[in-house]
Structures are given as structure tokens and as C-alpha cells.
Amino acid sequence: MTHTVVSSDKKEVVIGFDRPFCIIGERINPTGRKKLAAEMAEGNFGTVEIDAAAQVEAGAHMLDVNAGIPLADEPAILAKTITLVQSLVDVPLSIDSSIVAALESGLSVYKGKPLVNSVTGEDERLEAVLPLIKKYGAAVVAISNDETGISEDPDVRYEVAKKIVERAEDHGIPRADVVVDPLVMPVGALGNAGVAAFRLIRRLREELGVNTTCGASNVSFGLPNRHALNAMFLAMASGAGMTSAIMSPLHLEEMTAIMGADVLNGVDRNCARWLR
Numbered sequence: 001m002t003h004t005v006v007s008s009d010k011k012e013v014v015i016g017f018d019r020p021f022c023i024i025g026e027r028i029n030p031t032g033r034k035k036l037a038a039e040m041a042e043g044n045f046g047t048v049e050i051d052a053a054a055q056v057e058a059g060a061h062m063l064d065v066n067a068g069i070p071l072a073d074e075p076a077i078l079a080k081t082i083t084l085v086q087s088l089v090d091v092p093l094s095i096d097s098s099i100v101a102a103l104e105s106g107l108s109v110y111k112g113k114p115l116v117n118s119v120t121g122e123d124e125r126l127e128a129v130l131p132l133i134k135k136y137g138a139a140v141v142a143i144s145n146d147e148t149g150i151s152e153d154p155d156v157r158y159e160v161a162k163k164i165v166e167r168a169e170d171h172g173i174p175r176a177d178v179v180v181d182p183l184v185m186p187v188g189a190l191g192n193a194g195v196a197a198f199r200l201i202r203r204l205r206e207e208l209g210v211n212t213t214c215g216a217s218n219v220s221f222g223l224p225n226r227h228a229l230n231a232m233f234l235a236m237a238s239g240a241g242m243t244s245a246i247m248s249p250l251h252l253e254e255m256t257a258i259m260g261a262d263v264l265n266g267v268d269r270n271c272a273r274w275l276r
Contacts, residue, residue, distance in 0.1 A: 126167050
């Protein structure tokens with residue numbers, strides 16, 4: 001079994017096919033949240049503190065931390081946010097940035113073994129990010145797109161993922177420390193997006209032997225009753241082999257679907273969590 005082990009200085013989390021689905025709380029992210037972006041840019045982290053505590057209380061096993069604010073000092077804000085969040089909650093963090101300097105800033109202050117979100121398949125990006133992953137002993141999210149963009153063909157995305165995993169191994173990073181994001185597309189725009197995602201997730205599990213994650217709410221973008229659709233997607237993706245998702249743990253429909261999937265996948269032993 002492939003086990004991706006991440007940790008804070010207080011707690012260890014294992015992502016794996018034989019483990020309960022790992023919920024990575026998405027809310028500490030200023031993208032699309034103007035009020036939060038303004039607060040973080042000004043050094044006000046009150047909302048961050050509330051979101052961190054609420055997500056852990058709701059059942060998040062990890063938290064994603066992003067500080068992507070236009071025209072702000074992202075490396076400094078990300079490091080400050082990570083330090084603050086680690087002082088408030090005991091769960092491991094996913095350090096989320098597209099800027100290499102911000103990733104290194106976050107890694108330099110992190111206590112434990114984080115998940116880094118993310119690296120893509122472009123050669124330049126791989127050679128910039130993978131040495132950091134090795135240097136700091138982190139795990140990394142591998143997003144299955146490259147210089148050609150995001151292919152609608154799941155077999156093409158599989159080959160990109162395979163390239164990233166193999167390049168990581170060249171840098172001394174075991175494939176257990178690479179968590180692949182298969183890139184879930186909005187099903188309202190691409191009618192086969194769900195089918196393509198499940199096919200790719202199965203291949204990533206059965207052929208590449210890696211754990212997987214995604215931005216779960218992408219699948220329902222633009223459609224009504226999004227939480228119900230997200231819940232169905234999460235349960236079906238878990239059945240196909242997905243082992244984690246970046247999502248909000250604050251919605252009962254999604255959380256119930258994940259708990260039910262854990263029961264039916266045999267990873268909630270004796271239905272203990274469901275009964276609680």
C-alpha cells in the first residue's frame with residue numbers, strides 16, 4: 001500500500017488506499033474572497049484564525065494555506081500565515097502557491113512534514129520545485145498539466161502525471177510523497193468530465209500506485225445544487241480510488257458522503273466513525 005505521510009509538530013496524518021479519505025480544508029485562501037485578501041494584506045489574520053479552527057472542528061484532517069494576493073508580499077504573508085495557523089491547530093498543512101519563492105518561504109518556517117501544492121509537468125517548473133521538496137523533505141501535489149495545457153484526454157493527463165512521478169524519483173523523492181491531482185473539470189462545461197476523472201483516478205491507483213487529490217468543487221462549477229453534486233462526486237471518486245480532496249468541510253452533504261464512502265470502502269472499521 002502507498003502511504004503518504006505528512007505531519008505537523010504535533011500530529012501525523014497518513015493518506016492511503018487503506019485509510020479513511022483525507023479532507024484538506026480549502027478556506028484559508030484569499031482567491032475570490034476580497035475581504036480576506038484585504039485583511040491578510042494588512043496583517044489582519046482574524047478571519048484566518050476563525051477559518052482554521054472551524055475547519056478542524058468540522059473534521060478536516062489537514063488545512064490548505066494560500067496567500068496569493070495581487071501586489072502583496074506573498075512569501076512574507078505565507079510564512080506568517082503558516083506560523084500562525086500552526087500555533088492554533090495541530091493538523092498538518094498544505095503549503096499552496098504558484099510562486100517558488102513563496103513555497104520556499106513557507107517551507108523554511110514549517111514545523112513537521114508538509115504537503116506542497118503544487119508542481120506541474122513543465123520542465124522548468126519541475127526543476128524549480130522538486131529540489132525544494134527534496135531539500136525540506138516534503139510531499140508534493142503533482143498537477144497533471146504541462147506546456148501543452150490541460151488535455152481533455154485522461155490518458156494524456158496520466159502520462160503527464162507519470163512524468164512528474166518519475167522526475168521526482170530522479171530527485172530522490174519517493175512516489176509515496178507525490179500526490180497526483182488529476183484535474184477535475186466542470187461537468188457542466190464538459191459532459192464527460194466525471195467519467196474522465198474516474199478513469200484517470202483508477203489508472204493512477206492501479207498502474208502508478210500513487211495517492212490522489214483534487215479541488216472537489218470544480219466539478220459542479222456553474223451548476224445549481226452544487227453541494228449535492230459535490231457529495232456524489234466525492235463518494236464516486238473515493239470508490240474509484242481517490243484518497244484525499246481539497247474542499248470545505250463545513251457542508252454536511254459532502255462530509256456525510258465521504259463518511260458513507262469510508263464505510264462502503266471498508267476503511268471505517270466496524271463503522272465506528274459512522275456510528276459516532
